């Protein structure tokens with residue numbers, strides 16, 4: 001943890017997968033809205049260091065930690081360290097996610113488990129770790145990053161779509177469990193967004209998706225971050241259990 005302004009008490013936003021792509025855009029957007037930021041990543045130290053530097057330069061305190069979200073104990077340690085070093089977690093956003101796209105007949109059990117463990121178990125671990133302190137304070141806002149694949153299904157993504165449908169069901173159920181404790185839980189379902197994850201798609205698939213998109217283009221990570229920031233904030237104080245597509249009309 002480092003950065004100026006340690007004497008101030010800004011609300012803290014915790015973002016899994018916050019070093020790149022949508023998570024990175026969310027971290028920047030929430031920082032702009034006045035949050036200090038705790039982010040985790042799996043392996044790309046450089047991306048995390050770059051973002052920490054960028055945030056520190058605008059006076060934001062940052063905890064950037066290498067944490068595999070499939071590891072429940074490591075996630076708990078990360079949340080504990082965040083509360084200790086930065087302060088109470090007001091907002092948690094789960095953006096860590098991976099794809100291993102293949103038709104089911106060609107999909108190894110390993111590909112299935114890697115995706116479900118990261119995308120769904122990872123969200124479970126983060127939500128569970130932040131929930132206890134949020135419940136004690138009777139305040140908090142959680143935003144999970146799902147996908148249109150979890151709403152509509154997508155050929156070649158049985159593992160990914162199942163994990164994302166699971167995230168949506170988890171979020172809606174958790175919203176019902178903790179609403180009376182002052183905690184809101186919402187989800188965004190992005191369509192095709194320009195990040196490293198979607199850069200691996202071949203041009204033909206990309207074109208097919210953009211042709212089916214009302215706005216005729218892929219989205220930007222910042223456009224997803226804007227919706228996440230809204231759901232996370234008090235501006236959405238009567239919104240919980242919602243799943244907002246951010247898909248350009250796919």
Ligand code: NDP
Nearest residue numbers: 017020021022041042043044068069096097147193195197
């Ligand atoms: P990126 O690949 O650009 O970034 C993924 C981020 O997640 C990185 O910070 C990565 O860390 C982190 N991460 C991956 N696995 C783990 C893990 N096991 N533990 C901790 N961190 C991990 O992806 P996007 O930004 O595109 O995707 C973000 C989320 O948005 C995902 O949940 C994805 O499913 C969802 N989404 C994306 C869409 C798109 O078109 N891009 C569409 C719909 C949903 P590191 O850099 O260290 O690997």
